Amino acid sequence: MTDSVGVALLGLGLFLLVVMVIGLLVARRSPSTHKSPLKLEPNPPTPEEIADSLAEFERFCKASRIEAAENAENRRWLRPIGVVTRLLTYAALFLLLYIWAPKDISNTPLATLTLSDIAGTVCFAAIGIVLIRALFNPSDDDQIKDAWGLLGVALLGVAAIAALYLFKAR
Numbered sequence: 307m308t309d310s311v312g313v314a315l316l317g318l319g320l321f322l323l324v325v326m327v328i329g330l331l332v333a334r335r336s337p338s339t340h341k342s343p344l345k346l347e348p349n350p351p352t353p354e355e356i357a358d359s360l361a362e363f364e365r366f367c368k369a370s371r372i373e374a375a376e377n378a379e380n381r382r383w384l385r386p387i388g389v390v391t392r393l394l395t396y397a398a399l400f401l402l403l404y405i406w407a408p409k410d411i412s413n414t415p416l417a418t419l420t421l422s423d424i425a426g427t428v429c430f431a432a433i434g435i436v437l438i439r440a441l442f443n444p445s446d447d448d449q450i451k452d453a454w455g456l457l458g459v460a461l462l463g464v465a466a467i468a469a470l471y472l473f474k475a476r
Contacts, residue, residue, distance in 0.1 A: 381448070384455030391458030396441045403433060 351359075408426035411419060445451070 377448070377452075381452060381455075384452055384459075387458040387462075388451050388454030388456075391461065392444065392454045395457075396437060399437055403430070403437065 408423065408430050411423050411427055414423070
């Protein structure tokens with residue numbers, strides 16, 4: 307019974323793989339844009355439309371400059387909190403990695419190693435490399451830097467509430 311179910315699932319998987327490959331090949335051959343048989347040309351914009359669009363563009367630029375100035379004021383106090391939060395978060399992740407480190411397999415004979423021993427060591431090294439890379443190459447995106455700051459403020463709030471709860475419990 308289980309063999310027939312396994313063969314059926316394997317056959318279904320192979321069928322779906324063939325259908326997807328054929329679909330990709332057909333999609334690549336067919337042109338994605340079709341030319342209109344009417345051969346209509348768009349009308350050029352009038353000078354009044356150009357002036358209106360330029361005025362709207364200038365209003366948009368002025369609004370975005372005001373928003374950028376407000377965001378710069380927010381970043382002034384969020385950025386230092388974000389840097390400290392990011393460093394403390396990575397320190398906690400490195401501590402967890404150290405605590406859950408697999409056993410040392412460097413002196414173990416190869417014949418006695420199991421697949422889980424090797425996979426654990428490889429995952430440990432890969433996670434360590436990813437954490438080191440993330441620590442030394444932070445993102446340059448302003449939104450991510452602000453998010454680290456907001457996370458720090460939220461963690462400070464949680465720590466303050468936890469401290470109040472613990473002191474009140476005594």
